[in-house]
Amino acid sequence: MYQTTYHRASSVDEAVSLFGKSSEAKFLAGGQTLLPVMKQRLASPSDVIDLGKIKELQGVELAGDTLTIKAGTIYYDIMTNADVKKAIPAIAHLTSVLGDPAVRYRGTIGGSIANNDPAADFPAALLALGATVKTNKRSIVADDFFKGLFTTALEDGEIITAVSFPVPAKAGYEKMRHPASRFALTGVFVAQAKSGEVRVAATGASQSGVMRVPAIEAALKANWSPSAIDGVTISANGLLADIHGSAEYRANLVKVMAQRAVKAAG
Amino acid sequence: MSTVKLTVNGKAVAVEVEDRTLLVQLLREHLNLTGTHVGCDTSQCGACVVHMDGRAVKSCTMLAGQADGASITTIEGIAKGDELHPMQAAFRDNHGLQCGYCTPGMIMSAIDIVHRHGGQLDETTVRAELEGNICRCTGYHNIVKAVLDAAGRMKVSQAAE
Numbered sequence: 001m002y003q004t005t006y007h008r009a010s011s012v013d014e015a016v017s018l019f020g021k022s023s024e025a026k027f028l029a030g031g032q033t034l035l036p037v038m039k040q041r042l043a044s045p046s047d048v049i050d051l052g053k054i055k056e057l058q059g060v061e062l063a064g065d066t067l068t069i070k071a072g073t074i075y076y077d078i079m080t081n082a083d084v085k086k087a088i089p090a091i092a093h094l095t096s097v098l099g100d101p102a103v104r105y106r107g108t109i110g111g112s113i114a115n116n117d118p119a120a121d122f123p124a125a126l127l128a129l130g131a132t133v134k135t136n137k138r139s140i141v142a143d144d145f146f147k148g149l150f151t152t153a154l155e156d157g158e159i160i161t162a163v164s165f166p167v168p169a170k171a172g173y174e175k176m177r178h179p180a181s182r183f184a185l186t187g188v189f190v191a192q193a194k195s196g197e198v199r200v201a202a203t204g205a206s207q208s209g210v211m212r213v214p215a216i217e218a219a220l221k222a223n224w225s226p227s228a229i230d231g232v233t234i235s236a237n238g239l240l241a242d243i244h245g246s247a248e249y250r251a252n253l254v255k256v257m258a259q260r261a262v263k264a265a266g
Numbered sequence: 267m268s269t270v271k272l273t274v275n276g277k278a279v280a281v282e283v284e285d286r287t288l289l290v291q292l293l294r295e296h297l298n299l300t301g302t303h304v305g306c307d308t309s310q311c312g313a314c315v316v317h318m319d320g321r322a323v324k325s326c327t328m329l330a331g332q333a334d335g336a337s338i339t340t341i342e343g344i345a346k347g348d349e350l351h352p353m354q355a356a357f358r359d360n361h362g363l364q365c366g367y368c369t370p371g372m373i374m375s376a377i378d379i380v381h382r383h384g385g386q387l388d389e390t391t392v393r394a395e396l397e398g399n400i401c402r403c404t405g406y407h408n409i410v411k412a413v414l415d416a417a418g419r420m421k422v423s424q425a426a427e
Contacts, residue, residue: 028332031329050331105321105322
């Protein structure tokens with residue numbers, strides 16, 4: 001790791017102020033992605049600003065039909081939270097198959113979506129559930145937040161404070177896990193909103209990061225069942241192809257994972 | 267440079283380190299606690315697992331500064347004098363180690379697994395929960411046996427206390 005200067009912020013305002021005083025700072029949440037990347041010398045921030053001890057970024061709230069998870073909440077606290085399990089069990093499940101137990105004690109929802117890895121799990125949940133990302137400056141709907149590989153709508157020095165999820169009528173998430181990295185080779189989140197709207201998002205599949213899957217949304221809107229997806233064809237155009245799987249393989253996984261997710265959602 | 271103050275195996279320490287120092291480097295290179303190992307540089311292998319405030323974390327994927335104020339327990343801190351921790355004893359009795367390189371991380375993760383699941387452990391759960399710890403001797407079978415054995419012993423020793 002290259003030299004860097006470590007700061008621990010005790011409030012969001014202090015973190016923003018520290019960021020402004022640094023030349024090339026990075027915010028550090030759980031560090032389960034940023035630190036490995038720094039160890040590989042693929043990132044060399046002049047300063048790291050630790051958000052891990054900021055109290056206002058911790059916690060889960062269920063108010064009516066909105067589940068709000070503060071950005072600094074670790075995966076373990078999300079997957080074991082009674083409100084999460086009650087309101088959107090698919091999120092508890094997603095969190096339980098993310099990384100490994102030690103990673104789940106450190107990694108945070110805010111860190112995951114700020115990084116927007118094309119194979120990360122949480123971006124699919126936000127997109128399918130129509131979540132809203134709250135920052136220290138504004139609210140951003142999920143459709144506008146994810147901008148492609150490792151890219152988001154966040155501006156320099158902007159900090160995610162929370163994510164608000166509308167509680168759906170039904171939701172499910174299933175993924176084909178890469179056995180070594182535990183990232184999604186492809187994962188699909190399906191959700192039926194209380195309004196009846198159906199949204200489906202796939203991660204690990206597209207070259208442009210997390211994506212909606214309109215063909216599956218239309219099929220499920222007509223008939224919410226795994227068999228409704230039987231006749232859908234997913235194009236391999238624009239899908240990721242690497243040593244782990246071809247674009248055609250991932251196209252098929254989108255379909256299969258969507259079917260399993262619908263089955264899990266009930 | 268910063269001074270990091272933390273409790274390691276019950277002892278308060280203050281260590282002057284470069285800001286880029288990882289927790290595992292502080293433990294191994296500054297405190298000479300070399301029981302905690304580094305087996306990879308990708309955060310995947312789990313050889314470096316220690317307990318921070320009672321939870322099993324990868325000490326190679328934390329800056330030392332992030333552990334400021336925390337209580338750390340390493341493999342050196344779990345035995346009571348000459349009496350091995352029940353998890354250590356179970357690893358010995360079940361031949362749960364071959365080369366031994368992954369063992370400290372396995373044991374620290376395994377203790378956390380037993381704490382989280384209590385008496386609810388079965389083989390499938392242990393295998394799934396150990397996914398963050400890699401044994402390159404591939405000695406998983408006896409490791410799983412050891413964890414299940416230790417889960418029983420830990421229940422008994424808790425009941426005795």
